[in-house]
Each structure stands twice: as structure tokens, then as C-alpha cells.
Amino acid sequence: VGDPRQLPAFVLSAEPGAELYQRSLFQRFEEAGWPVVMLRTQYRMHPSIRAFPSRFFYSSQLADDPSVDPARRRSPIEGDEWVRHLCFYDLVGSKEQRPDGRSLTNRDEADFCAALLAHLF
Numbered sequence: 001v002g003d004p005r006q007l008p009a010f011v012l013s014a015e016p017g018a019e020l021y022q023r024s025l026f027q028r029f030e031e032a033g034w035p036v037v038m039l040r041t042q043y044r045m046h047p048s049i050r051a052f053p054s055r056f057f058y059s060s061q062l063a064d065d066p067s068v069d070p071a072r073r074r075s076p077i078e079g080d081e082w083v084r085h086l087c088f089y090d091l092v093g094s095k096e097q098r099p100d101g102r103s104l105t106n107r108d109e110a111d112f113c114a115a116l117l118a119h120l121f
Helices: 025-031 047-058 107-120
Strands: none
């Protein structure tokens, strides 16, 4: 059902007819002429996290509610170099696997997440 600008439909199937599901429910409504209303105010993300999707997906149209103003809410991990508001970790050489033939796993990513959580605690 996700937002087609950020979360396109994802189908992992070789079954005949699976291509019918390559469009999200929202996309189908939009293509059928249903009116689209963009919610422009966000209430959850730190402004530095909101900046990327706003710029990349929504032509900088997203705005922050005053409740997410960083001056009003200080995080206990503020200033920790391991954890910034928005940070990407490139785990070079990590490999996804399908040990059961269906579900994807990545042991390196799981180990990294465990180490990051241990650091935070």
C-alpha cells in the first residue's frame, strides 16, 4: 500500500500474473483518477532526517511541526560520533544469503547492529 514515491511495490515471484502486483494500491488509485493529497507536515523525524526525503522525493515540500524542533527535544545520544541523526554505514563485503531458500539474511549487518546496540547501552 506504501507511498509510491518512496516505497514502490516489490514482488519477488516468478508466478504468471505476478506483474499485476508491481504497482502499489496508492499508484492504482492515482492512475484511476482518484484525487491525491500530499500530507506536507511531518511530526516524527528530526529535521536533518526529513531533509533528504523532502528534497529527493517531494521537491522540498515537507515541513516540520514545531514539536520536532531539536531545540525542544535533546536526545541522550546527541553528539555521539557513532550515532548521528542520519548516518549510513557501508559494510563492504557483506553478503546477503538465503539459507532457507526464501528469506534474505546478512550476518555481517546483524553483527554490526548488535555492536551498535551494545555501544549505545
